[in-house]
Amino acid sequence: MSAPLLQVEGLTKSFGRGQFESLVVDGVGFELHAGGSLGIVGESGSGKTTTARMLIGLERPTAGRITLDGEDHTHPARSVKALRARGRQIQIVFQDPYTSLDRRQRIGDCLAEVLRVHFRLGRAEVGARVRELGQLVGLDERQLRALPKALSGGQRQRVAIARALAADPKIVILDEAVSALDVSIQAQILNLLADIRERKGVSYLFISHDLAVIRQITDHTIVMRHGKVVEAGPTAQVLDNPTHPYTRLLRDSVPRADWTPGAHAATEPQEQAR
Amino acid sequence: MSALLEVEGLNVHLPVDGSLRRVLHDVSFTLEAGKALGLVGESGSGKSMTVRTIARLLPQGAKVDGHIRFDGTDVFDLRSEALRRYRSGDVSMIFQDPRSHTNPVRRIGDFLTEAMRINGKVPAREASRRAIDLLAEVGIHDGERRMRQYPHELSGGLLQRVMIAASVAVRPRLILADEPTTALDVTTQAEVMGILGRLQREYGMAMLFITHDLELAAASCDETIVLYAGGIVERQQSKRLHDDPLHPYTAALVQARPDIDHTTGRLPAIPGNPTSAYEAPDGCAFAPRCRFAQDRCRQAFPPLLTIDGIGASRCLRTDELRGTLLAGATTEEVTQ
Numbered sequence: 115m116s117a118p119l120l121q122v123e124g125l126t127k128s129f130g131r132g133q134f135e136s137l138v139v140d141g142v143g144f145e146l147h148a149g150g151s152l153g154i155v156g157e158s159g160s161g162k163t164t165t166a167r168m169l170i171g172l173e174r175p176t177a178g179r180i181t182l183d184g185e186d187h188t189h190p191a192r193s194v195k196a197l198r199a200r201g202r203q204i205q206i207v208f209q210d211p212y213t214s215l216d217r218r219q220r221i222g223d224c225l226a227e228v229l230r231v232h233f234r235l236g237r238a239e240v241g242a243r244v245r246e247l248g249q250l251v252g253l254d255e256r257q258l259r260a261l262p263k264a265l266s267g268g269q270r271q272r273v274a275i276a277r278a279l280a281a282d283p284k285i286v287i288l289d290e291a292v293s294a295l296d297v298s299i300q301a302q303i304l305n306l307l308a309d310i311r312e313r314k315g316v317s318y319l320f321i322s323h324d325l326a327v328i329r330q331i332t333d334h335t336i337v338m339r340h341g342k343v344v345e346a347g348p349t350a351q352v353l354d355n356p357t358h359p360y361t362r363l364l365r366d367s368v369p370r371a372d373w374t375p376g377a378h379a380a381t382e383p384q385e386q387a388r
Numbered sequence: 389m390s391a392l393l394e395v396e397g398l399n400v401h402l403p404v405d406g407s408l409r410r411v412l413h414d415v416s417f418t419l420e421a422g423k424a425l426g427l428v429g430e431s432g433s434g435k436s437m438t439v440r441t442i443a444r445l446l447p448q449g450a451k452v453d454g455h456i457r458f459d460g461t462d463v464f465d466l467r468s469e470a471l472r473r474y475r476s477g478d479v480s481m482i483f484q485d486p487r488s489h490t491n492p493v494r495r496i497g498d499f500l501t502e503a504m505r506i507n508g509k510v511p512a513r514e515a516s517r518r519a520i521d522l523l524a525e526v527g528i529h530d531g532e533r534r535m536r537q538y539p540h541e542l543s544g545g546l547l548q549r550v551m552i553a554a555s556v557a558v559r560p561r562l563i564l565a566d567e568p569t570t571a572l573d574v575t576t577q578a579e580v581m582g583i584l585g586r587l588q589r590e591y592g593m594a595m596l597f598i599t600h601d602l603e604l605a606a607a608s609c610d611e612t613i614v615l616y617a618g619g620i621v622e623r624q625q626s627k628r629l630h631d632d633p634l635h636p637y638t639a640a641l642v643q644a645r646p647d648i649d650h651t652t653g654r655l656p657a658i659p660g661n662p663t664s665a666y667e668a669p670d671g672c673a674f675a676p677r678c679r680f681a682q683d684r685c686r687q688a689f690p691p692l693l694t695i696d697g698i699g700a701s702r703c704l705r706t707d708e709l710r711g712t713l714l715a716g717a718t719t720e721e722v723t724q
Contacts, residue, residue: 157573157574157575157576158544158573266661267431268661269661296430296431296600296662297430297600297602297641297644297645298430298640298641298644298657298658298662298677299661299662300644300645301644301645301646301655301656301657301658302657302658302659304646304655304657305654305655305657308654323573323574325574325648326645326646326647326648327646329646329647329648329649329650329651330646330647330651330652330655331646350651353648353649354649363575364574364575365648366578367574367575367577367578368574368603368648369577369578369581369601369603369604369606369607369608370603370607371606371607371627371630373607373608374582375577375578375579375581375582375585375607375608
């Protein structure tokens, strides 16, 4: 098998110092191959979003190593040029499409801005690429001229996906990108993501707490808890034959027909008051 | 036995920019004492509006037609003291976000004992003893310490347990739970649902449970109502809903949701976007997105057809389509 596109080793992040130091990501390691789709599952506070933020350079790791396509990405880029080069490799889609778009910028301009930052294109070429991106995610000319307020949550998330794809990245991180959507719209976006991956060969790092969505969209999965990877493997195997008790607890917590909620959980919560 | 809660022909319009917009369209259902009824729908389907109307929490200027009877009394006839008693003793609400429904500068103990001290005229010491017992009931065993803490010192799951404790403190006959676990992690959701279900059964309270999650409603309610564009499209026993839906919308929802046990090549997504009640076309609100729609579906708002012993469906083709709704649309299954 070829070398992984993204390799993460012993990634660690702690916030605060001394007695207030808290280890948020603790020695996380995984690999993502070109065209692959890796799921990161975990509950709030498990460190999945912090991991994503380190991958795109929004946080500086305390320890560990990030290698993307043979280059060391552990520390944030030093120059604007290097920063943009990284932007062409990895992009992110956030959970909330209501706060992640500029409400005064038209959708088409939002996509054009990304194109102009990353590529030297003439005005006509930019226009053509914007329409092409719109087509790819299912936004028509009228929607490209609109402001975000005119679009529904699902349409906004299509914009966010188009914006991430505008830089033609090798990896797109989807951080709970379908969690805020209604079921009928969620299915549309999941299908769209599958199509795009097939057509463009882009890899996904898919962060979610929803095991059914993970099953649908990823090949491999890691389960995180308290900043550590507790289980890793092919998605079907992790979900069908979980070996770690925490993965089993997650699985058993999903509502289903003969559900006895809370039967597997301790009555006293383990967490301490913050 | 007559029902505890009867909702009959409820139509609600809210004022938006000077005109009245429809938010609920002919909602009727009954809920018997001690039963749990799920209200499922996507955003804008009218789930929260239904519950707010029942609790008489509609904004000024709302136009309401129809009846809501609680234990035989019309809720819209309640005035001052009677309305206060209804809201403080008969029904209580649990909201989605406990953090925005607790006062951040009051302690947990104040929050829990306030209703008992004011409505039940219980002395402070006795009230706080009862509050600690209540906390134990919802699985919080260090109640004395928790009573002295502030909301920000508790996690979302713990605070939601406190909310549940507060809402059952007065032993209401009806609990209105509006997405009580949506903001919680799955494992915490399971714990909270376990507690809520146990208290509901032990105290014999009726519960109207709102959620967008069909599986959660099916797992925790006796019966489930599915709402679309402000109207009821289906009512059925929860355990049948998933395998034998009556309305095409319910069937489409069941199919659009990815399955935890296997991967589907393509999810049978529902085309288009959910509509709200005021944008809904004449005729069946779901018709524009429905793969079974015919011309007659678009002509008049269909009636809610009762199917004896099973439930009800607002689809003109219910009889001919029954049992076939889940077939066909499923694309070939791919096992990993």
